Structure formats: C-alpha cells, structure tokens
Amino acid sequence: MWLVRWIRLFFGTVSFKGQGGFLSRFVNLCHQKRIPLWDLEINGSELSAQTSVNGYKRLRQAARKSGVRVHAVEKSGIPFLLHKNRARIGLVAGLFLSVALYAVCSQCLWRIEVNGNRTVRAEAILAAAQASGVSRGAWKHNVDVSAAEIAVRRSIQEISWVAVNLRGSTAVIEVREQVEAPPIVEQDTPTHLVAARDGYVEQLHIERGTALVKNKEAVEKGEVLISGIVTKKDETTYVVHAQGSCVARTQRELRITPDLSEYAVIGSVYKQNSLYFFGVEIPVALAKKQSFSSVTEIDVSLSEVLLPIGARKNVSYELTALNDSFLAKDEYFLLSCSSFYEAYAAMMEECEMLDEQLREEQPGTGTLFWRADCRENIAIEVPIEEYLADSTHKE
8 A cells, every 4th residue: 555655646646626517427437538536535516536647637528528627626746846846956856866865875884883892902803894895885785794704703813703793884793702711631631639729628528539638637739639549459559530629728818019010191182083974084183193092983873874974083192101100199009909809809709708807018008918718629630640740840
C-alpha cells in the first residue's frame, strides 16, 4: 500500500466533486474509458472522488455525456508542488540535491570507533585499519571487512581477535588482547613443592608426594615442603609430580618511595581546532608539535546518520620531568599512597591480611612502611632437576 501512495505522490493526485446529472452513468463511463477513480463516495446528488492528473483531464467527455458538473477541490503531489514553486527553482533544486547528498553520504564511513583495547593504543589500531581501507570517507561497499581484520591482527601482535562491524556510517572495531598464560608444568614432570617465603605452617595438605614438614613448624624460603621423591616399603624410590598445599602464617613488608620519573608536569598548553568536510581536514591554526596531545572529535548527525562534516579539537601539552622542587610534603605523601595502593591491591589477591601496620617511616620524607601478618598458600611447584641445580649452585 505504501508503494501505491508513493506513486500517487510522485505523479500527482486531484480530488474532485461532481453534482447533478446521472452520477451512475458518469462512473460507468469513467470505467469504460479506464479513468482511475479511488476514494469514491456518492451522497444523493453529489459525488466525491480522487483521480490522477491525466485522468482528471479526460473526465470532461464523461461529464458532458452524463450531465455531471465536475470541479477540482484539491491538487496534491510533486508536479503541483514544482509548478507552485516554479519561481523558486533554486530552492527545489537544493531540496533534491540535499536528498541525493544524504543518500550518498549514508553509504560512506564517517566515524571509526575502537572497543576492547587496554594496553594497545587506539591510534595504532586505527592506523592498521586505515591501511586496509577502513578510513573516514570510504565507501562501505568497497570495505573488505575480512581483509581489515586480518591486517590489524597481523600488524599488532598483542591482539588475538578482531572484528570489524559496520553500523550505518560508523565502523566499530572490536578487539581482544592476548593474555599471557602462566607457566605450565607438565603433570608427568617430577616436582617438589617448595616454600615461596618464610612462614609458620598451619595446615599441610598432601595429594601426592612425601611430606618433609609438619603442622606448627617454621619453614624457610626455598625449603622443600612436599617432596616429589617417594620411598617404597622395599626402600626403592621413584619420583612423582608432587601435589598439595601449605597454608602458613607469613609476614610481609613494603617500603614505598614514589618514583618521580613515572610522572611529568604539564607546561604550556597549545590548542588547535580544525574542521573536516567529506573526509578532508581543514586546519584553523598551524600545527605545533608538543610532548603530548589529546584529540576530541565532534561529529554532526541527522536522524542518527552521521554527516560528512564535523570538528576536531587537538590540545597539545608540553611535559617536563617531575622533581622534588615541584612537590610539597603533602603532595609527595599522596604519591607514596598511590604507589602503595597499587602494590597492596596485588597482594590482596594472593593472601589474607590478618594484622596490618602502616606508617610514614620518617616524618616529612613521604616514605611509607607497611608490615602485616598474613595467611597464604606458600607452596609452589619447582621441577626436581631445577631444584637440585640451584642447590648445587648455592653450595
């Protein structure tokens, strides 16, 4: 039904009324002459209906033979709109040009987003995608999504999975970075379970191997807790992959002094604005290289469709190394707290904190000293050959 409406809108429609004469004969004559009529209504001696522009021109003969007086009530459609605005041909041409431009621009890519990256910079991913044709202003039909995914994965080794999704005028690059797997010791490799740090054994659990320590005993770092060398009743020995756990009370310490080389101070700030139009960037000011810069893009959209126009704001910073002269005592102390929190958060995943003490080692220096009694599994797997080699080297 919507197709019929569009056709009638494109070719024009005339609403008319007919009075007097023989209305039924008028309708039959229109049918014989194949004059289209729709929305036909007859109320007594009056008729109302709609027809096409060409059909209205051919109504006169049928009206004359049936004695019906016909007059137009309303004219609608593109032909009448053009005729009404014939003195404003530039406005009409601009309207058609805008519609055509809108249709063309909706087939191009005007925005590229990167999701899922953590350590890999988005700029590196965008550069790799651009080399394979995924760039601002590219035709969507010319973009080979599979080739772009392969190009990004090959150029950046840290990425294990890539997916390029085209959503309207936006290309979304979804990535997943590689996760380093922990070292795996084969189950058939003979190993000892060795103490990772000094501690007081609270609970020793043996699944395979020979226990060399008991509960409520103190152990030192590097001491074998569960041996992978097993002795049979006939005093013959064989080696196994020792398995089990050793939950012990340990003591941990941290002494934190912030590394100022990891920080920098922002010096002069330089702002550069630019406009882009159909993929071409037009700088408003001359570029200036600085130590660091951040880019903010503002895109223009219409009905959720991105248009090929927008603005880009580039803010550049001049960075200088941070030193003691820039910091007050309280600021230095806050940097120490930040460094301590990073180390503390990592330890919370490894052990249970029982009793903690945190203090500034010397007032005014910003150096923090932390000590805690912990409960943790101190048993780690060490291949027997590696353990014997280390023991021989120490001797």
